[in-house]
Amino acid sequence: MPGGVGYLLQHCGAFFIRRVWGDDLLYNSIMKEYIEILLLRGHNIEAFTEGTRSRIGKLLQPKFGIMKIILEAVLSGRVKDCMIVPMSIGYDRVIETGSYVNELLGVPKEKESLYQLLSNMNILSLKWGRIDISFNKAFSLKEYIGAHTTRRGIPLNPSTSKIDRDLLLQSLGYRILSDINKVSVIMPTALVGTILLTLRGRGVGHDELVRKIEWLKKGIEMRGGSAADFGGKSTGWVVDRAIQVLKDLIGQRTDLLEPVYYPVKRFELSYYRNQVIHLFINEAILSCALYATVKQGGPIHVQRVKINPDLERDCSFVSKLLKSEFIYGPNGLTENMMKSIEDLTSLDVMRIDVENGTDGEVKYLSLSAEERRIGRETFDFFCFLLWPFLETYWLAAISCFALIPQTLPPIEPTWVDERVFLDKAQFLGKTLYYEGDLSYFEAVNKETLKNGFQRLKEMGVILFRKVKKGNENVTMVALSLDWCPKTALPKPPKCSKTGKGSEEVKSNNTIFTSIFGGGKPEPKISLDGTDTPQDYFDETWRYFVPEGKLWELCEQIGRYRREGKNRRDTATVAARVLSLASVTGALLTESDGTGWIKKKTSKL
Structure with a gap:
């Protein structure tokens, strides 16, 4: 931040905080005391619950730094109460969407400067549409704490219990985001x-x-x-x-x-x-769950699914998979699903058939005759909203095949730099998009892909740990031993470089010799992500049949993905996709992001 601008903002009431507070006890104590004094003196504090600007248009998951300090100030009794006013700001056109796309594709963010600000003043003369600012009803934090404790129905003591305090903090964060969504224009x-x-x-x-x-x-x-x-x-x-x-x-x-x-x-x-998605999220989840049956085709009576347990199980899977992306309603999965079914049947989008089974009535859900007549217009609309996110999570799961250790069964996890892994996962995604195995280019965006990897971590598929690398704390990632396949993938197929301006790798190290075979020409691989590797199948890949927990997860996510004339889920497609994941694994090297070294992995 240029000195003059910083001085001006500070004297307008702004204060600056670090992005990462870490274990700096002094900084934490000073920041806590400063914010509590502001509250005690009755000052208003504008806090950004998401922590940063959303690059993808929807609300991000809440960040709890400032919110935690405010909550603890009220819990301790030092601050009697705090009124929270959720606020939403909507723009017709956002100036930075072009740079957002570049950042989401992995291009480093360009640092802002005072010169940039002044040289781009002409932007203000352009027509960018309207701005809408909306406020939800203010609520008392003290009253919210009491209501939360009562609603849980079990003894809670957030004043002394860290677990209870964290639950309360998380609940507060999502309450604020939900209130923002409700008034968003x-x-x-x-x-x-x-x-x-x-x-x-x-x-x-x-x-x-x-x-x-x-x-x-x-x-x-x-x-x-x-x-x-x-x-x-x-x-x-x-x-x-x-x-x-x-x-x-x-x-x-x-x-x-x-x-x-x-x-x-x-x-x-x-x-x-x-x-717009948050308004239709329940219908979108229901539609994608039903689509897993509809896309199989066949007679109309076959394109239906038992509401309980089959449809509920599919809705549960999709909902839990994408829980880091959306703010769900407070009523729970089953109630939200049944409400969506009720709404869509009343709109003649879906229909319920009731049949007598051995254990009583069995209810089936399918598309209505009217919805089929109009070409699935409404049903497809809901699916289109969610398909790009399902594509990203499928890509995240497929990318994990690049983390398979070279020796199976593995003795210990094989770790790689998370930044390099994310970069190569995007590289893989771009390749799959241009080959037609991904339907949406936005599926390779960095933010949603990172959420996908975080969700896979919560599911136990991948592991994260931080290590010291010089003066920097580096996050490393590895495939969990429980999710490693029993048998190794075949050797990666040959890749060749196409297109102008691509940087070729000419390596004498053993990784390429062992992967592509001695005595054969060295592969030419573009590392900048702009070129698509050209693969061909030898007999091993042609007849390769994937198996194991990781592939089953990929298949499960794939059930809800869009399928059309440009993409089919076949054995040949599965082999091609995994062969490219195998090539990605060959490219995963321990790198600082600017160079390549021989050793592929790091044992920690």
């Missing part, structure tokens, strides 16, 4: 972006786009959300204005029978679509 640009990214076709005509926007706006209001006030203007006028604001992201053909609009920069448009 869906901007016209988010409406347009959502419709364009939930189309099965290439584009949509103007009149049809207006109709779909009106349908989406009505659906948002039915679920308690609010769309931006159009000020009495027609929906057509609002759509035209939103298209003008997003003109760099949306294509338009006017030389046809009617104007046709289509997404050009899907990745950037996904930022606006993600602002």
Whole structure:
């Protein structure tokens, strides 16, 4: 932060905090005392619950630093109470979406400077649309603590018990985010972006786009959300204005029978679509769970699923898998699922069939005849909202095959630098996208992929640990021994470099000699992620059949992924995907991010 700007902000009431507090007891004590004094003196504190700007459009998981200090100040009795006011700020167009995409694809964030700020002042003269600021009802933190303790129904003592205090803190964080979601205003640009990214076709005509926007706006209001006030203007006028604001992201053909609009920069448009997902998350989970049965095809009576236990089990899996991505309702899985079924059957999207079984009535859920007649329009809309996230989590699981130790069965975990692993997982994802095995390029985004790896850690699939590397604490990652397959993958297939400007690896180290075979030409592999490795199958890969817990997890996630004319789940596809994961494993080296060394792994 330039000195002059920092001085100005400080005298406007801002104070700066470290991103990582670590074990610095002095810093923690000073920051705690400073915030408590501000509260005691009655000052307002603006705190950002997410901790940073969301690069993907939806709310991030809560960060608990400042919130923890405020909570403990009230619990200790030093501060009598604190009123919390959830606030949402919505923008028609966000200036930084282009740089967000670059960061999500792994490009290091460019450091801001005063010179940059001054040289880009001309941006302020451009039309960026409107801003909406909404406030939810303020609530007393002291009253919330009492209500939380009563609601749990078991003795809690957050004042003295760290476990109880952490539960309360987590509950408070999600309560604030939920309140923010409830008052978030869906901007016209988010409406347009959502419709364009939930189309099965290439584009949509103007009149049809207006109709779909009106349908989406009505659906948002039915679920308690609010769309931006159009000020009495027609929906057509609002759509035209939103298209003008997003003109760099949306294509338009006017030389046809009617104007046709289509997404050009899907990745950037996904930022606006993600602002809508929280309103439809229960229906999206239900639809993706049902899709696992629908996509198998066959007669209509086969494309149905038992509500209990089969559908509930699928909904539970998807919900738990994506729990780091979304803020769910407070009523629990079963109640949320049944409410969604009730809503979608009343809208004639789905239907319930009741049959008599040996143990009584059996209820089945399937698509309604009307929904099939209109081409699964509503059902597909819900699936389109969630498919990109399921793709990312599938990619995260597939990437774990790159962590398989070279020797099986392994004696101990084999560790690699998390940053290198994330980089190579994105490299793998880009390859799978251009080969057609990923449907969405946004599935390779760094933030969601990191959430996917964190979820796999919670499931026990991968392990994390921090080690000291010079003056830096480095996070290392390894595949859990319990999730290692019993048999090793075949040797990686050959890869060749294509395209201009690609950097070739010309290595004499033993890793490539052992992987690609002695006496053969050395492989040419692009490391910058822009080129797709060209693989060919030898007989070993052609007849390879994957097995084990890790592959079963990949298959389970894959059940809910989108399948279409460009992608099929077949044995050949499975072998090709795993062969590329094997190549990724060969590229995983202990690196500082700028160079490559011979040794692949580090035993800690």
